[in-house]
Amino acid sequence: MALFDGIRRQLRTVIQWEAPAEGALFQQWQGNGDELKNASKLIVASGQGCIFVYEGKVKTVLNEACLVNLKTDNIPFWTTVSKFMQFFESEHKAHIYFYRRTKILDQKWGTSSPIKYDDPKYKFPVTLLAYGNYSYRIDDPKAFFVNVVGAENNFYIEDFRQVMSSRLVHPLTDFLAESRYSYAEIDANREEIAAGMDAQLKQEFLKMGFAITDFRIEGTDFDEDTLKRINRIANLTAEAQAAEAVGLDYTGIQQLEAMREAARNEGGGAGLGMGLGAGMGMGQMMSQTMGANFSTANNGSSADTDASSSELMQKLAQLKKMYQAELISEDEYSAKKKEILDSM
Structure with a gap:
């Protein structure tokens, strides 16, 4: 046999x-x-x-x-x-x-490890994750056989995906460092980042016999620490814009918040005293912010009375802006509004 x-x-x-x-x-x-x-x-x-x-x-x-x-x-x-x-x-x-020889279409990729770089605008460390898709084909079979396959008998699409993922982090890190995009600009410039990476990846993979086409970045994400920093910046920016709308500076916002927290403190007699003091301070601060010196009586001329009425109307309008900007609570708004109206 x-x-x-x-x-x-x-x-x-x-x-x-x-x-x-x-x-x-x-x-x-x-x-x-x-x-x-x-x-x-x-x-x-x-x-x-x-x-x-x-x-x-x-x-x-x-x-x-x-x-x-x-x-x-x-x-x-x-x-x-x-x-x-x-x-x-x-x-x-x-x-x-x-x-x-046919093109392998719509292959998914994702960074195998986080990409770390310093934000050029806000000067804090950023840890970025990214994902997307690409297509490719075998361009130089001999280079592919010698440099990639080697002693292996078979090579699969999944094997290539692992090779691709392991080589993405370095060029993406380099490109972000060179382009100097802030974290807030990453998503808006995904096409530019993908185009820049595509040029680097083509050179890298041609050495191994592959041609990369249609490289795309579909989305990005940040780690927990980076998100905390981003949210903190967003909150401070929103507060600054709200303060500017009602004529307060950042220091005034911080004082207002500190007084509000103290006023909410209900922990015993000391807390009550602190709350009363803070409440009085808050009232004084809002009065100063709005240019207020309230008087319980109007003894001036008719012109003085008209000027006083106009000033009170401006105070009411500014107080409403502060409430709409969420710088004061509804109770604080109602109490101060009543105080202004009573002074009339």
Whole structure:
């Protein structure tokens, strides 16, 4: 039986990639134990490529659909007889490797580790995560075989995804450092960042035999510490804008907040005293902010009365702005409004 099996291997005449493994980019033809002989015919189908390796060296790369007659140093039947005592194994080894020439579309990527850089505008450390998609194809099969596949028999789309993810962090970090985008500008400039990275990635992957196309950044995210810093900046910015709308500076906002917190303190007699003092201070501060010196009586002329009424109307309007900007509570607004109206 061993003799007939050896003869059947010698008679193998057609080599082709009939049923590629799912997700295979590169796959060695095994032939179910058949040997490659000089009478064999190699069929390369549409969308496929083929690398012919003889005695450990790449001899031929077929990058188009074709039919090829193979010629090696193995002679049918003669090898069978001469290698009978060596279990029909020839010392002249030839291997066929098939690969996909078609473009691999819509592949997802994500940074395998956080990207860290210093925000150029706010001067705090940023830790960024990013994700997106890309497409690619095998551009230089020989470089792919030598630099990526190596001693492996098969190489899959998932294998390439891991290679891609491991090489994304460094160029993205470099680009963000050079472009000097603040954290708030990242999403607005995703296309520019992707275009800049695309140029760097193309150079990197061409060395390995791949061509990257349609590289995109779909979204970004920040770690918990960075989000805390971002939210703090957003809150302070909102407070500053609200304060500016009613004529307060940042110090005035902080004083107002401190008085409010003290007024809310209900912890015992000391807290009550503090609350009363803070409440009085708050009232004085709002009066000063609005230019107020309230009087319980109006003894002036008609012109003075008109001026006083106009001033009180301005105070009511400014008080309402403070309430709408959420600088004071509804109770504080009602109490101060009543005080102004009573003074009239």
